[in-house]
Amino acid sequence: MRRVTRWTAPLAIAALSLGTAAPVHAAPSVHTALAARTTTASPTAWAPSGWTPRPATYQVTTEKDVTLTMSDGVRLVADVRRPARDGRAAPGRFPVIVTMTPYNKTLPGANMASDRLVQRGYVQVIVDVRGTGGSHGKWEAFSAREQRDGAEVVEWAASRERPWSDGRVGMVGASYGGINQLFTAAQRPKGLKALFPVVPMGDAYRDVIGTGGQLGLGFVPMWLAAVALTSVLPPTYSGADPARAAEVLREHFGNIGDFQIAMLLEALTGGERAFDGPFYRTRSPLEVVDKVNVPTFVVGGEFDIFQRSEPMLYQRLARRVPARFVYGPWYHIDGASPALGVTIPGTPVPPGPSLQDLMLRWFDRYVREIPDPGLDKDVPPVTYFENGSGRWVKTAQWPPAGTRYQAFRLSGRAVPGRPGSLTTGQGTGGPDHVPWNPFAGLCSRSTIQWAGAGFLKYLGLSCEHDNSQNDDLGVAYDLPVRAPLRLTGPINAHLVVSSAARDGQLTVRVEDVAPDGKATQLTSGWQVLSLRALDDARTVQRDGLIVQPYHPYTKASAKAMPRHTPVAVDVEVFPIAAEIKPGHRLRVSIQTADFPHLFPPLPQLGDSIGKGLKIWHDPSHPSWVALPVSP
Numbered sequence: 001m002r003r004v005t006r007w008t009a010p011l012a013i014a015a016l017s018l019g020t021a022a023p024v025h026a027a028p029s030v031h032t033a034l035a036a037r038t039t040t041a042s043p044t045a046w047a048p049s050g051w052t053p054r055p056a057t058y059q060v061t062t063e064k065d066v067t068l069t070m071s072d073g074v075r076l077v078a079d080v081r082r083p084a085r086d087g088r089a090a091p092g093r094f095p096v097i098v099t100m101t102p103y104n105k106t107l108p109g110a111n112m113a114s115d116r117l118v119q120r121g122y123v124q125v126i127v128d129v130r131g132t133g134g135s136h137g138k139w140e141a142f143s144a145r146e147q148r149d150g151a152e153v154v155e156w157a158a159s160r161e162r163p164w165s166d167g168r169v170g171m172v173g174a175s176y177g178g179i180n181q182l183f184t185a186a187q188r189p190k191g192l193k194a195l196f197p198v199v200p201m202g203d204a205y206r207d208v209i210g211t212g213g214q215l216g217l218g219f220v221p222m223w224l225a226a227v228a229l230t231s232v233l234p235p236t237y238s239g240a241d242p243a244r245a246a247e248v249l250r251e252h253f254g255n256i257g258d259f260q261i262a263m264l265l266e267a268l269t270g271g272e273r274a275f276d277g278p279f280y281r282t283r284s285p286l287e288v289v290d291k292v293n294v295p296t297f298v299v300g301g302e303f304d305i306f307q308r309s310e311p312m313l314y315q316r317l318a319r320r321v322p323a324r325f326v327y328g329p330w331y332h333i334d335g336a337s338p339a340l341g342v343t344i345p346g347t348p349v350p351p352g353p354s355l356q357d358l359m360l361r362w363f364d365r366y367v368r369e370i371p372d373p374g375l376d377k378d379v380p381p382v383t384y385f386e387n388g389s390g391r392w393v394k395t396a397q398w399p400p401a402g403t404r405y406q407a408f409r410l411s412g413r414a415v416p417g418r419p420g421s422l423t424t425g426q427g428t429g430g431p432d433h434v435p436w437n438p439f440a441g442l443c444s445r446s447t448i449q450w451a452g453a454g455f456l457k458y459l460g461l462s463c464e465h466d467n468s469q470n471d472d473l474g475v476a477y478d479l480p481v482r483a484p485l486r487l488t489g490p491i492n493a494h495l496v497v498s499s500a501a502r503d504g505q506l507t508v509r510v511e512d513v514a515p516d517g518k519a520t521q522l523t524s525g526w527q528v529l530s531l532r533a534l535d536d537a538r539t540v541q542r543d544g545l546i547v548q549p550y551h552p553y554t555k556a557s558a559k560a561m562p563r564h565t566p567v568a569v570d571v572e573v574f575p576i577a578a579e580i581k582p583g584h585r586l587r588v589s590i591q592t593a594d595f596p597h598l599f600p601p602l603p604q605l606g607d608s609i610g611k612g613l614k615i616w617h618d619p620s621h622p623s624w625v626a627l628p629v630s631p
Helices: 002-014 030-035 144-158 176-186 204-209 220-231 242-268 278-282 309-318 332-336 355-366 445-450 455-459 602-608
Strands: 059-069 075-085 094-101 123-128 165-174 192-198 296-301 323-328 382-386 391-395 404-411 420-423 432-434 475-480 485-499 505-513 519-528 540-542 545-548 567-580 585-591 613-616 624-630
Touching: 059 144, 075 144, 094 144, 094 176, 123 144, 144 165, 144 176, 165 176, 165 355, 176 192, 176 296, 192 355, 204 278, 220 242, 296 309, 296 332, 296 355, 309 323, 323 355, 332 455, 382 485, 382 567, 404 475, 404 545, 404 585, 432 475, 445 455, 445 519, 485 505, 485 519, 485 585, 505 567, 545 624
Parallel strands: 094 123, 094 165, 165 192, 192 296, 296 323, 323 382, 420 475, 485 545
Antiparallel strands: 059 075, 075 123, 382 391, 404 420, 404 624, 432 613, 475 585, 485 567, 485 613, 485 624, 505 519, 505 585, 519 567, 540 545
C-alpha cells in the first residue's frame, strides 16, 4: 500500500505535462486484407532467458537542496538520493540517474523518485527545472535555455568532482520528465548513456497545444495551473535561508502572468501562439530527435495526450540507436503507472517482466554496461496492445510488417442517427449535412482522454466506452465486418467539404460498433478548415494514398473556405491498434467540434458559426479514409 500511495501524487502531477515511416507495400485486394490473420504476432509473454532483477542491497538517503549553478548564473536546486547502509551514504562511486521536473521535487511522488533504482546501486539526482520548485530563474516550458540546463545537469552529475558519481548517467521520468530527456540527449552531453522516457511528447503544437488547429483548452490551462501552483509552494530551504526563498517566490509569482497567462490570452485571441511557428518548433522533440545517440526505451499510450508522436519518436530513434517501444491501452495518467511501479486495478500491462523491471534491466545494460545477451530475445523492438482482441502483440517494427493502406470510400446517404456506408468501390450519394454543434464531443472518449488526461476514467462515465449518443450529433459511415479486420498505424480521412461559413472544424472518430450498437472510440483526429493547406515535403504517402498529412498550421497558410464550394480537406487521425471482430461494424463518425477537448481561438469561432458543413462523396467528389490494414 505504501508504494501505491507514494505514486498517486506523481502520476497526478505527471499527467499535467506537456519522419514517421509507414511500411511501403503493394496494396492487396480488400478481400485478402480483411480475411488475413497474423501468424507472427503472439499474445504470449516475452521469451525467458533466465534474467531476473537484482535484489535490493541498499537503503536510501537524501541530500536536499544541493545548488547547481548554470552557465548563465541561474541557480537550480536538486535532491541527491544515494545508496545507503545503516542510514548513511554508502562509500564509493555509482552510476547516476537524472530526473528533471517542473512539479516541485519536494512533493512526494511529483519528483518521480525511484527507491527501486537507488536500492540497487544508482544515485538519483532530481532537479527542479528553472523557475519552478526551489530553483531560480524564469520558467518558459522547454525553452532553449531550459534545454541547455538539461545537458549541464547531466555533465555536472557525470563529473569526477561528484564523489558519488562514476561518470555514467541515465535519465528517467514521465511526461515532462520524459520530454526533457530527449532535448537533453540531443545535445550529447558527456557521460549520458541511456534514456527511459515514459509518455513523452513529440510535437508541442500538433500533439496537445493546437491539435488540428484549435486550442487544447481541455488540458493546457490545467497543466499551466499545475506548474504555477507547485512553483509557489515555499522551498524546503525557507527556514534556513528565508531571503533566498522569498526571492525565488517573487520570481515564480511574476512568471505566472508573464508566461502562463500571457500565453493563454495570446492564443485565445488569435495571436501568434494560436499558430505553429518557432515557439512550438523549439519545444518539439521531433525536431531534434535525430541527434539522440544513446539507447532509448519509449513507453506510450494508445489513448495518451501524446498518442500521435510516441510511435514517431520510436521510429526515428530505432533508425540510429538501440530502441524499444511499448504502446499500451493507456491514458496519460495510467500510461505512466506501469513504468513507475503503480498497480492500478484493471489496467492492462504487458506479459512478462514488469516495465519497472525492464527499466532496471535497460539501465543495467546501457548505463552500468553489464552484458545482457538475452535482452534482444526477451524484449522485442515493439510491443503493443490490440484493442478489440485484448492481446499484446510483439513485432519487429511499427506498424508491423505487411501493413498496407486501403482506401474506404464514403457512400450512401447519412443523416444524424442513420449511418451511410464505407465501401472499397466508388462512392455514391451525398452531399450529407453535418449540423454545427459546438458541444459535440462532450459525451465521447475524447473528454476522458484530453480533459484531465485520463482522470475522468475513475468516474466510470458511460461515454468513455460508448460514443453512440455523440455520433448522433453528426453523421457516420459504417463498414460491416465479416472477417477479423486488424488496423495498426496512422490514418488519414480525405474529405470533400463545403460550407456557408468562412471556417469550421472536422472531428473524425474511428469506432468499433458492437452488434448491440455500442460504439467504442478507437482513435480520432481533427482539422480546422481554414488551415487545410498541406506541407507536401512532410506529408507521408504510402500505397498511392496520403496516410499522414502534415499541415503547416501557420497564420500565413490560413485560407478561408470558399462559400458553398466543395474543397478537399485531409484530417490526420491519430494512430490506431485494433481488431474489429466479425459481426461488428467499423464506423467513421464526423462532427463539427470536440468540446471540451478543443476550443477555437475567438476569431476562428466567429468565422465558424453557421448551419454546419456538407460532406461530398459522389464520383466527382470522392471522400475516403486510408486505413492501415495489418495481416
